[in-house]
Structure formats: C-alpha cells, structure tokens
Amino acid sequence: SAVISQKPSRDICQRGTSLTIQCQVDSQVTMMFWYRQQPGQSLTLIATANQGSEATYESGFVIDKFPISRPNLTFSTLTVSNMSPEDSSIYLCSVEDRAGGLYEQYFGPGTRLTVT
Amino acid sequence: DAKTTQPNSMESNEEEPVHLPCNHSTISGTDYIHWYRQLPSQGPEYVIHGLTSNVNNRMASLAIAEDRKSSTLILHRATLRDAAVYYCILSQGNLIFGKGTKLSVKP
Numbered sequence: 402s403a404v405i406s407q408k409p410s411r412d413i414c415q416r417g418t419s420l421t422i423q424c425q426v427d428s429q430v431t432m433m434f435w436y437r438q439q440p441g442q443s444l445t446l447i448a449t450a451n452q453g454s455e456a457t458y459e460s461g462f463v464i465d466k467f468p469i470s471r472p473n474l475t476f477s478t479l480t481v482s483n484m485s486p487e488d489s490s491i492y493l494c495s496v497e498d499r500a501g502g503l504y505e506q507y508f509g510p511g512t513r514l515t516v517t
Numbered sequence: 518d519a520k521t522t523q524p525n526s527m528e529s530n531e532e533e534p535v536h537l538p539c540n541h542s543t544i545s546g547t548d549y550i551h552w553y554r555q556l557p558s559q560g561p562e563y564v565i566h567g568l569t570s571n572v573n574n575r576m577a578s579l580a581i582a583e584d585r586k587s588s589t590l591i592l593h594r595a596t597l598r599d600a601a602v603y604y605c606i607l608s609q610g611n612l613i614f615g616k617g618t619k620l621s622v623k624p
Binding site: 436449 | 559560563604614615616617
C-alpha cells in the first residue's frame, strides 16, 4: 500500500486569494489524481497529475483555476486560485501504481478548505 | 465510464452479514467493478475489485452476476467500524464516483 500525506490538513482563506495544497507519497507511483468533495457530496475528479507534463483536466475544471504541478514520482501540488466560497470543499489526492502491479487507488486524508 | 445504481442507504446489525447491491446494466466487457468505502472524515479506501469471477479478500467478498450487469459486496460480519459510504464504480482507468450507499451498523 501507499501512504499519502497532505498539507495543510485544513485552512480558512479569504475570497480572492489562492491556496496551494501539497501531496506527498511514501513511494514512487505512476498515477496521481486530485479530487474535490463538496459538503455532503460524492467525490469529483479534478485532474490527473502527469509527471513531467501538463495535467489532464476533467470537464468543468481548467488549468487557470486549478494549476497542478508534479515535479517527480512522489509529489504533487494543487493550487486553488482566486478562491470564492463555492470552492469550499475537501480536496483529496490519490495515487495508483499500475506499473507496480497495484490496481487500487490510495487516498490521502484530504485538505478541508473553507473560503470566507 | 459506465454508470452504477446503488441504494441510497442501508442498515445492518452488528455481527450480521451485509449484502450491498449494485446494478450496472451498461457495463462493457473491459470494465472492472471496483468497490471503495469512505469512513466519516476520511478519504476513500479500497475494498475489492473484480472483472468476471467472484473475489474474496480479508475485507469482503464480491459476487458478480453471470451477465455482469449487477454485483454484490458482501461483508461477512458487520462491525461498527464498517459504517461508511460504499461506492460501486465501473472503470477501465480513472475512478468516477457516484453517490454510493450509506451503511449504518446498529449495535
């Protein structure tokens, strides 16, 4: 299994500011993903973080709003830009290592973001 | 990715078996059936997955219908810790979460 940590665990931010969330994995993985979970809702995939290239975004999510970095096989960041109260959610990082024979996804504990 | 249909909620008694159903009538031949669960205030965790044959692991069993249009996650003896939202997901790649089934376990 993979152990995933996220920083910060929670934050309260003002409208119009940006927050960068970090995701660290304890082993090298091929696939990293970012999800959003709005209050009382299920998870929505934001994007796949690709190592060494631009992230692949799902419909409804754009790079200008959610820029993603993936500098290596164990680390990724998600920035929530120009925040509004509608961005208040839990943001989760997950990983999957198909090359290593794993087919399960492992999720981080999430970052709880409140925008005021 | 194909859609799944699950009951919104189910109740179980502690130490009794639980059968969580999932319908996926539009499943394609290469879709895997995944089950994840999300305990309160935690990220989802992998439970089990299968393609055609029934699967068992230390957490649960997965029974897949012969036509693959439905499946059932079986928890053999529910504990209070099993109270969670259970997601049935069809995937050939990325996981697309539906609303899941909220399982309550009564002592």
